[in-house]
Amino acid sequence: MTGTTLDDYTDRYAQRVRGMTASEIRALFAVASRPEVVSLAGGAPYIAALPLDAVGEMLGQLASEHGTSTLQYGIGQGTLDLRERICEVMALSGIDVACGASPEDVVVTVGGQQALDLVARLFLDPGDVVLAEGPTYVGALGVFQAAQAQVVHVAMDDDGLVPEALEATIAEVARSGRRAKFLYTIPTYQNPTGVTLSEERRERVLDICERAGLLVVEDDPYGQLGFDGAAPAPLRARRRDGVFYLSTFSKTFAPGLRVGWILAPHAVRDKLVIANEAQVLCPSAFAQAAVATYLSTMPWRQQLKVYREVYRERRDALLSALTDLMPEDTTWTEPNGGLFVWATLPEGLDAKAMMPRAIAARVAYVPGVGFYADGSGAGNMRLNFSFPPPERIREGVRRLAGVLEQEADMRRVFGAGPIAGDRPGTREPRPGLA
Template sequence: MYATKGDLVNLLFSYGTLQQDDVQRSTFGRLLLGRADALVGYAQTWLKIEDAQVVATSGKTHHPIVRRTGHANDRVSGTVFEISDAELAHADAYEVADYRRVRADLASGQQAWVYIDARSHNPLLDPRQESTTMNPNDLNSTSPWNLAERAHGMNPSAIREILKVTERPGILNFAGGLPSPETFPVDAMRAACDAVLGGPAARPSLQYASSEGLPELRQWVANEMAKQGAQVSPDQVLITTGSQQGLDLIAKVLLDKDSPLLVESPTYLGALQAFMPMQPKVVSIASDSGGLSLPVLREQLSKAEQSGQRPRFIYLLPNFQNPTGRTMDEQRRNDVIAVCREFGLPIVEDNPYGELWFDAPPPAPLLSRWPEGVLYLGSFSKILAPGLRLGYVIAPPALYPKLLQAKQAADLHTPGFNQRVVAEVIKDGFLDTHVPTIRARYHAQRDAMLAALARELGPTGAEWTQPVGGMFVWVRLPEGVNAQALLPKAVDAGMAFVPGAPFYADHADPRTLRLSFVTSTPEQIDRGIAALAQVIRQATGG
């Protein structure tokens, strides 16, 4: 099976188990010489291997697998090897039927063979078997459809792909960003539905409604913001179909192709997904434990000013950020506002977790400090129920009409029945007693998570955040441990997390991961973190 130098006529890129010495010896009869490279335009997820022989060879029940996204910012790291035709045939025999071999572009500029997800093959999106370099008109010759260029910026959610792997019974799942279903006020919702359908609003609740949203709900939002020091008119409130729609509307109204856009690093993956179809140039701003790095922000804005490429806005989550759980303190908020005012940089402030504080509420929102320069997003998902798909945007009067027009074009209006039900639930101060029960529950779960991390991960050299609210803890693994590579081992050990890489617009830290603590009991947290510590020790030889 040994190959001579003259036989090595193929480049094979591996991001998975073909990089392992034992797999190479078993498959090729030798160790391959390779060099680091990256696959461009792909996203990685995981495949459960059912072939016992392959599992025995690799020692893993889950192998990485990639799907094409077509977006240049998506990269999968790995190694490129030179192999012979015979060795390529052996590689084909090793890979299970869920993989297919194609030629693909590498970051180095070379093309190489790579095994991608055969299950996702779609002639509309990927018509050529031997090359995956596409443009929007590269469609199957029998198809009448032509994709828009921006369609290639629409990527699958890495988190939702990972969640498919965690559906195995018995897995302790810390991967999802879901609120605890135990907090959903089922009885209050049932009573509100009966009240809406049993009263004079029954038929109006089932009719088309205004695009702006239910007046009572918009007034409630304005009143709540006043309690936080932000004076807004109900006329500035646009009710959206979840705050995710708010991000989509903002992207449509404010971003053009190649528009500079600033985000924290790391940042909310759903925001990146909403922004990327507009094809902006996303620039990450480094952050520390207190949030955005002001020196880096100032440096970036100075460069932008000199080049005449002023960013359209900066996207921030000041409270209990997803994914890190960190919160900006009072001084950092004032400093961020001062820098943004100085350079004329608008802010999109996303606050889905702000009510989930544990010991003390967070500082006043950025909106209260610069009303004309901040777009604010809020949500009912974390304080009532995400299935209602109810959020809101608070916009400066000059910007509101365009957001409203984008909303009208998108879905006419947010479901009127849902709005009326929520208005009925909250009208008499229900949230004043309901939300504290959520805080108490999440506080106890946070405490259990931090205690388990200190006990189990402390000796490994891992580091983690200490959130004072919200739903997430951000972990940085010991030197040399890759979170994405660790995930299938963790799943085999009975727990799951989200690797941190998808939360970065660029320059991802492969050692990071996110843990959600709100859907697990303290006992489940103890067992899950112990399992995580076990696979970390195995990875480090500790």
């Protein structure tokens, strides 16, 4: 097929491919990585906070002294050594042996993203419904879209997922004759909002899902990055049946190694391993050995404290700059951990439409529409504080505030009204997030 064009392949795509689109974050990477742009867009951890000399020496020794095993094929479930270390990490959050946390039921994945994809492959048929917080992680939306599932959002407020909204949504889906397979939730320092599901609501959400026969997929990349005291215990620490716990070392060690995991109900473990083998054959033995060695030979608990202090300082810098510089009627969340703040713009402003002007002003963020499956979020943006230093964060907010003021001035001059269809499909209540 010499000189083929895109049209030559369109009719050959599988059905599940046809609705695929680039995420809002991916589309920003090319411009956000320019040195003159202050990027508040991505969710990159501050790797420079690691003891890189020691990590480099460790990696060199793995290759030179253990290369015959670490550079070889492995097994689909992941090495026992790493799975045992993962159980030690989960125990810090309260997911221990009493909760059914066993190396036997841990499946190592290529980052948290592959963990999500494996769960989707196991449980989602085309047309199935996934319930998810609105807004939710953009990478999860891509996975569910590829599985040809429909995402139905459940309202949040400053205390996380609203239990009454969850009950109403479950009932609404059932009345429509559709089948909801699971609730996907990031209950702790949520991406993109930064909010945390309250202690009291965690039990209620689990009770609602249990009564409805709904599985729970708990995504917890940020739970050990709290700034102001310990986070509430994960959902998986409270119920072992029907709860899949997903996490990753991307935020607490190094995303470039691409190592995550699933703690699954025992009855599902074998299916996950089979699906993992079909997809990647086996996770990287070298990456697994690197993480396991890091956890067994280096002060990783102290490193978590370093990350927390760095991110607390940068969170404070972002909140201070927003308070000092943003136009009136702009609101935002105030996270107690994680990497993100969720901002709501003054009435009528469209975060996606503003992007060209923002890039021209050398500042980047992620428009809110990328975190919804239903077109909501036009008046929102996600701001990341983990990567830029505090002085760059403040400069980025200064530039962003100027863009908002220019947009508001243009609307006043040209008499533009509010955004048509602003935030469709959302349900009340949404204080702090709407």
